[in-house]
Amino acid sequence: NAGVTQTPKFRVLKTGQSMTLLCAQDMNHEYMYWYRQDPGMGLRLIHYSVGEGTTAKGEVPDGYNVSRLKKQNFLLGLESAAPSQTSVYFCASSFAGGHTGELFFGEGSRLTVL
Amino acid sequence: GENVEQHPSTLSVQEGDSAVIKCTYSDSASNYFPWYKQELGKGPQLIIDIRSNVGEKKDQRIAVTLNKTAKHFSLHITETQPEDSAVYFCAGEPNAGKSTFGDGTTLTVKP
Numbered sequence: 001n002a003g004v005t006q007t008p009k010f011r012v013l014k015t016g017q018s019m020t021l022l023c024a025q026d027m028n029h030e031y032m033y034w035y036r037q038d039p040g041m042g043l044r045l046i047h048y049s050v051g052e053g054t055t056a057k058g059e060v061p062d063g064y065n066v067s068r069l070k071k072q073n074f075l076l077g078l079e080s081a082a083p084s085q086t087s088v089y090f091c092a093s094s095f096a097g098g099h100t101g102e103l104f105f106g107e108g109s110r111l112t113v114l
Numbered sequence: 115g116e117n118v119e120q121h122p123s124t125l126s127v128q129e130g131d132s133a134v135i136k137c138t139y140s141d142s143a144s145n146y147f148p149w150y151k152q153e154l155g156k157g158p159q160l161i162i163d164i165r166s167n168v169g170e171k172k173d174q175r176i177a178v179t180l181n182k183t184a185k186h187f188s189l190h191i192t193e194t195q196p197e198d199s200a201v202y203f204c205a206g207e208p209n210a211g212k213s214t215f216g217d218g219t220t221l222t223v224k225p
Contacts, residue, residue, distance in 0.1 A: 004157075035215075040123070042203060042217040043158070058212065059115075090157055102148065103213065105157030 002026055006091050006106035013081045013113045021076040021109050023091030031094045031101060032074035033058075034066060036087040037108070043090065049074055081113045116141040118206045120216025127194050128224050135219045137204035138186040144206040147187045148213070149178060152201045161202075162189070194223045 004025045013019055023032065033048040035058075045058030049068040063085060065077045074093075078085060089109045094101030117140040127133050139147075145166035150158035164171045164178045164187065171178050175194075180187040191198055204216045 040217060042120075043215040045212065045214075048212070059214075092157075101146075101207075102160045102163070103150075103158070105150075105159070107155070107157050 004091055004093055004104050004106040006089075006109045008109060009107070010110050011112070013078075013111065015082060015113060017081050018077070018079050019081065019111075020078075021089055021091075021111075023074045023076070023093075023106060025072055025074075025091075025093040025104070027093060027095070027104065028071070029093035029095050029104070030071075031096060032068065033092045033094075033103070034064070034074065034076045035090045035092065036060065037090060038087050046076065046089075078111075081111075083113045085111065086113045087111060116144055116206050116208050116212070116214040118204060118214045118216045120204050120219060122219060123217065124220045124222075126222045126224065129194060129196060131194055133191045133194055133198070133221055133223075135189045135202055135204070135221070136186060137188070137206075137216050138184075139206040139214075140185065141206065141208040142185070143208040146207040147178070147180060148205050148207075149176075149189050150203045150205070150215075152203065152218075154200075158203055191221075194221075196223050196225050199223045 034046040035043040047066040052071040067075045091106045092103040120137045148163035151161045152158040177190045201218045205213045207213045
């Protein structure tokens, strides 16, 4: 049972390049999330999804897009990477949101934008 | 929206001592408060949570207390061990899918 799997684990981009982070979960969870983690700033929610085909903005959505075409997958895209997007990105999933949901996190994807 | 403040940002204790981490929140609608532990190079993992209809919850050496009137909750770790060294995050969740995390506390347990 893999849980939440993120690919790639490391990536270096040049300013202006695009890329997609893939998150896959095998727990049949409805909710999926993308967070970024920066030193001293905790985890900040970028986008989330409450079910297949749905997406919603979190706290820091600018510069990112997401898609949830399949229940088990949640993709995070950067269309034109900027140095400010250098961060560690975590995907998470939960059975449900709203006061019931333990978040299950992946191991993170470290992105560096030069 | 919800604002969660966490203190202290770093905490160093001797093995066997107790550690306390405190969080305050702003949104009175929040009624689910989880605590996550993040070890180096890994994703956060839930260690304990509490809901607003409960004032205290304990699981072996860890406990969480909640004061809804004052809008604060705390994590207590007793008899600390070196393997407790990690970053700990609190969170508050007022709406489905929108947990707000504190900035984290780096706990170091010295042998």
